Amino acid sequence: MRKNGWAVTGWGLGFAGLGLGCALSGTELFGADWAGWAVAGTGAVAAAAGAAVVRRRPVRPLLWLLCGAAAVGAWGLLMDLVTLLFGQRVDSVPDAVERVLAAVGAVLLARTALGLQPAARGGTGGTGGPGGTGGPGGRTERPAPAPTAAPPLVQLAACAGSLAFVPYVxxxxxxxxxxxxxxxxxxxxxxxxxxxxxxxxxxxxxxxGLDGTMLLALLGVFLLWGLVRPWGQVFPRWTAPLRGRRVPRWLPLTPALLGAATLAPYGVAGIGYLTLCTAGVTRIRLGEFASEQSALEIAWVGMCGFAGYGVALVVAAWSYWRRTGARTAGAR
Structure with missing residues (x-):
């Protein structure tokens, strides 16, 4: 875990440097003067937490708290990636850089926090006694779990998430x-x-006759079902060169977590905003639309799709994470 601790420290210093640089130069992050200082503070605390991990201090709750803050800071990264994918420029380079660093930090902090979990009871602490074969670093090796489908309720969530995208497509x-x-x-x-x-x-x-976002939505549905079906854990027959090989966990989980962290809050918050607009509490921004009615109809289709799919992706990604599980146990 010392390597992870040093990695968290390095990331924290880099993240703090970005925030401090923006704050001192007057560069706004996300349109706010104070955001640079918030990023600098988060990075400084993360650097201290990483140093504590190196010294084997009990800072697991702090790591999870920082992971949540970094995940919030990465919000919107998916939109930036889609923009760049189709050759357009992002609205703000500093914002995009912050999102990338925040996403990297969220993954690093989560991995470090998971590595600090207590050893499983009844084990041998990786000594090679009953309960497992001693592995490198005092860990107990376990065989990779067999491919399994998600529970029925998770598959039902995948169905709902897929159907939520149909009107949008x-x-x-x-x-x-x-x-x-x-x-x-x-x-x-x-x-x-x-x-x-x-x-x-x-x-x-x-x-x-092919819209780019429509194609990405269909790709997203494919990802969703890969998370809940066995072929998302072992390459199926139609992937001829790879058939039978185990799918690396990071391959589906990276886009799944990125999409879930972006689409779920975006869609849910958007539905709340549209509810207020529909009730007449506030007025929707027209943008390029000619009337409020047109803007509301189109926005409802989009937000319901994003929210339904995003929530389903959260459920499916969590199920996939649990079913594919860590392959090692014991003292770290």
Missing amino acids: LMKLVWAVGGSFAGISGDQMYASYVHNGSSGLWLALERW
């Missing part, structure tokens, strides 16, 4: 083939993509 498909939805035509949407500086790849897909 259909809406995008209608626009991509030149139809109209909520008073907005496909030509109007295409003109807005051109106006917003969409890449040539994005515009080409639109002209071919």
Whole structure:
């Protein structure tokens, strides 16, 4: 665990450096003057926590708290990645850098906190006695768990998350083939993509009747089912060169955790905002839409899809994490 402790310390110093640099130079993070100081403070505490891990101090609750703060700081990273994927520029480079560092920190802090969990009772502390074969570093090796499907309720959540995206996919498909939805035509949407500086790849897909976000939604549904079915743990027959090999845990969990941390809070908060707009408590921003009614109809389709899918992704990712489990136990 000393290596993880040093890694957390290094990350904390780097994160604090980013925040301090932004604060002293007057560069806003997320449109707020104080955000740079908040990032600097979080990084400084993380560096101290990493040093405590090196000295074997009991700081596991603090690591989880910092992990939560880093996860909040990484919010929106998925949107930045989608933007860059289609050749567009992010709105703010400092914000994008902070999100990347925060995501790395969240994973590192979680891994370190998990490594500090108490040894399993009844084990031998990795001494090679009953309960396991002594492994390197005083750990007890366990065989990799057999591929299993998620429990029925988790698969039901995956069904609900998949269905939540159907209206969104259909809406995008209608626009991509030149139809109209909520008073907005496909030509109007295409003109807005051109106006917003969409890449040539994005515009080409639109002209071919394929919307980029629609394709990403379908890919997201594929990921969701990979998390709840056995073929998400062992490559199936149709992946000819890889068939029969175990899927590395990080391969589905990295995009799953990234998507869950972005889409679930975005969708749930968006539904709350739209509820207030629909009730007349506040007014929705029109943006490029001609009327509030059009903006509300389109926003409801999007937010319900993001919320339903995002929550299902949280459930599926947690189930996958538990079912694929750590392959070692014992004293660390």
